[in-house]
Amino acid sequence: MDIITHFLVPYIILTILKSKNKLAGAFGGISLDFDFLIVWIGILFPEYFIFSHRGITHSFILGFITSLIFIYILSRKPVKRSIGYVIKRDINLEFNKSNAMTVGFIACFGALTHLVLDFLTSKGIPLLYPFTITRYSAEIYYYLDSITLAVGAVVLFIIYLKINWKYKKVAMAVFIVLLVSFGGIRGYEKFTILQTESVSFNGNYTEISAYPTSDMFVWNVVGTDFKNQQYHALEYNAIENRRQDIGTFKFITVQNGSYESAKNTIKIADNLPEVENFRWDAYFTCIDATSNSPQWNITYYDFLGSTWHMNNLTVIVP
Ligand SMILES: [Zn+2]
Secondary structure (H helix, E strand, O other): OOHHHHHHHHHHHHHHOOOOOHHHHHHHHHHHHHHHHOHHHHHHOHHHOOOOOOOOOOOHHHHHHHHHHHHHHHOOHHHHHHHHHHHOOOOOOOOOOOOHHHHHHHHHHHHHHHHHHHHOEOOOEOOOOOOOOOOEOOOOEOOOOHHHHHHHHHHHHHHHOOOOHHHHHHHHHHHHHHHHHHHHHHHHHHHHHHHHHHHHOOOOOOEEEEEEOOOOOEEEEEEEEOOOOEEEEEEEEOOOOEEEEEEEEEOEEEEOOOHHHHHHHHHHHHOOHHHHHHHHHOOOOEEEEEEEOOEEEEEEEOOOOOOOOOOEEEEEEO
């Protein structure tokens, strides 16, 4: 989800609840995406790829800690004054001994809304880190939605203006209705696809999953055939009820060598940090193993790969 939505959702919920600390919630809401400040750690030390966008700060424990640190920094007088100067508004944000519990709780609430929204979005987030690095996702919304982003920007500007609160409330209501309806439409489509699409997959495809795309009505649907060790993917357009084949992809394809030897080499390659990172970023990881005696070229690829992440990686194993 975009940073404006992450600001608006807790801000609007806290407005409905008549909280005096709306900004603490909104800043807690955006704090997790300031992880771009620490991605250099993951770039310098590839084994720490959890230091990436939607990585370490996007878990319950570290998300709450991030929001508290963020609120603490923003509420320091010089920082607050500088931001206030830039945006030409007084920032009403206090975080001190007398209100630490309340404001801290609200900042964590903002972080929680962020985690929920990103959980609903493509590829998800490692909610239970540091216990597990696994990403969890409901795969309902796409990473970003241009309409939500554009409407959110207008709503944020209306909140910023010095105008009657009733107009601001209308703008906030429009935004929430839009966000919830888009989620409702996408959720309904996904539910329908999972109920009905198995008929589009002939053979032994026992597991069907669906992934949102930037078009609200277009889904990538993937069937998994464990018996024949392959995936089949198609693009489904819910409005036109049209299916377009993406292809069939073997879990592992071996060329010029024995399957056993390829499997042993893949085991070695799987432990490389760049491969672990690739698998972590991918929807599905298929492997092409080609023997170029005495070495193996192992190519990992994600057939649903998006522009947001690289969709293939080749490593050479001696
Ligand atoms: Zn995020």
